Each structure stands twice: as C-alpha cells, then as structure tokens.
Amino acid sequence: MLRGPGLSRPDAVARPSRTEAEEAVRTLIRWAGDDPAREGLVGTPDRVVRSYEEFFAGYGIDPVEILSRTFEETDGYDEMVVLRDIRVESYCEHHMVPIIGKAHVAYLPRRRVVGISKLARLVEAYGKRLQIQEKMTAQIANTIDEVLQPEGVAVVVEAQHQCMTTRGVHKTGVTMVTSRMLGAFRTDPSTRREFLTMIGNPSSRGME
Ligand SMILES: Nc1nc2c(ncn2[C@@H]2O[C@H](COP(=O)(O)OP(=O)(O)OP(=O)(O)O)[C@@H](O)[C@H]2O)c(=O)[nH]1
Numbered sequence: 001m002l003r004g005p006g007l008s009r010p011d012a013v014a015r016p017s018r019t020e021a022e023e024a025v026r027t028l029i030r031w032a033g034d035d036p037a038r039e040g041l042v043g044t045p046d047r048v049v050r051s052y053e054e055f056f057a058g059y060g061i062d063p064v065e066i067l068s069r070t071f072e073e074t075d076g077y078d079e080m081v082v083l084r085d086i087r088v089e090s091y092c093e094h095h096m097v098p099i100i101g102k103a104h105v106a107y108l109p110r111r112r113v114v115g116i117s118k119l120a121r122l123v124e125a126y127g128k129r130l131q132i133q134e135k136m137t138a139q140i141a142n143t144i145d146e147v148l149q150p151e152g153v154a155v156v157v158e159a160q161h162q163c164m165t166t167r168g169v170h171k172t173g174v175t176m177v178t179s180r181m182l183g184a185f186r187t188d189p190s191t192r193r194e195f196l197t198m199i200g201n202p203s204s205r206g207m208e
C-alpha cells in the first residue's frame, strides 16, 4: 500500500485518558470564569469530550484506505469526474474554532475510478482534524494523486474561518479560497477551465 508524507495518520501521540481530558475542560471552564461544579456545567466535560471525538474523528481514519477500492470496468471512461459542494467542517489549528465551507474535488481517471462517496469521505478524513486550509487542500489532492495515479487532480476549498468572525479581526462574509491542481489540471489550461466552469467561479459565489 502507498504511504507518502501526510497520507496516513500522524505519528501516534501519547493520548491522555478520558478523565484527564475531562479535567482539562473543567480547567478551561474555571479559566472562563465559571464554576464547573454548578448544576448546568457538571455534565459539560463529558459532552465536550464526546464532541471532540466527533470533531477530530479524522485522526482515526486512514485516508489511503478510503481510496483503496477502485473499479476498472468503466468502458474506457476518461472524462473528468467532479464532486462539487462537499460540505467541509474543519477546525483551525491556531484557535481550535470551526472552519466551515465547501470542497470541490475532480480527477481525470486513468483506467480506474473510485466510488464517488470516497471522495467525500476523504474530505471528511482531513477535515476532521486541526488544520490550516492550505494544508487540507493539498492533502486531499496529494492523496488522490498518489493512490489513484490519475491523469490529473483538482481540489478547490472555499471556507469561512470562525477565528476571523467570532474573535480577532471580526470580519464576517469573508471566504478563503484555496486550490491545488495537479497533472492535466495544472498543465492544460482548457482542462483547468472546464473544471472551474463546472464548479462555478468560487470567487463570485456566496457561501450558502
Ligand atoms: N493561512 C492560513 N491562516 C489561517 C488559517 N486559519 C487561521 N489562520 C490565521 O492564522 C493566523 C494566526 O496568527 P497569530 O498572529 O499567530 O494569531 P492571533 O494573534 O490570534 O491573530 P489574529 O487572528 O489576527 O487575532 C491568523 O492570521 C489567522 O487568521 C488558515 O487556514 N490558513
């Protein structure tokens, strides 16, 4: 199985126990200025830890494994495959607040295709981690490129960063757009144009 940098799980880090994680939440509640022992907050550390299991589920998913089942019986299909408007829920690694947006993923198959849900699962595997958008965009594209070895891969992510809306600079309605084009999407302007037309022009669209 292919293993490139950033393709599989990060090196195992010593994971604290669940009790330690809950205690850390109590510390943050005290830091916020409240009493973790009061009725409304007693169950909160447990809920936060369970929420973290969802928010960061990507660390338990092997992105390479997701793409490992492919289909070769395509009757020679060699046109672009595009999955657009895949919802992205990620978490900014600087402030640990949500990054919410959409990903558009395309590839030009070389002999084999992958089940289309797997592209959305791949976005999920990298999204549900602490991220910066550039890295997440590159990881999605690089994994498809290395595992499927297609003629080309294109990934565009459009997202809003809550670290810019609910704190800090407090700018709402700002969308960050990142892209990574590989193979034909990078070298052939008409392939790139076809992809950008299929997803619409990201810079002119609102984030529904
Ligand atoms: N390039 C990039 N920057 C990000 C992303 N998510 C958050 N940031 C930025 O990361 C930067 C961290 O900057 P710092 O100066 O270290 O942190 P800070 O003092 O909290 O910065 P402010 O957000 O400006 O208040 C900020 O400019 C964030 O807007 C991302 O996905 N990509």
Ligand SMILES: [Zn+2]
Binding pocket: 092, 093, 094, 095, 096, 097, 161, 163, 164
């Ligand atoms: Zn941030």
